[in-house]
Amino acid sequence: MCGRFTQSKEPAKIAKRFKVDSVALEEFKKSYNIPPSSKVPVVVPTEKRRRLESAAWGLKRMGASDHQPAG
Numbered sequence: 661m662c663g664r665f666t667q668s669k670e671p672a673k674i675a676k677r678f679k680v681d682s683v684a685l686e687e688f689k690k691s692y693n694i695p696p697s698s699k700v701p702v703v704v705p706t707e708k709r710r711r712l713e714s715a716a717w718g719l720k721r722m723g724a725s726d727h728q729p730a731g
Contacts, residue, residue: 666692667712674701681709
């Protein structure tokens with residue numbers, strides 16, 4: 661899997677840049693070391709708009725379950 665990446669832009673700047681209509685982020689913190697499985701802001705298309713929301717970043721192995729251990 662690829663390495664890590666940085667996220668230094670505030671959600672308001674991301675929303676403005678991508679003309680987002682709604683923001684539904686669970687949590688946001690700037691980070692210069694984001695590992696796989698971290699929650700990151702993503703722009704998601706809806707029917708006629710765009711929404712900024714949180715999603716887990718990374719790749720999922722073929723055959724892996726959706727179950728995540730409690731932690």
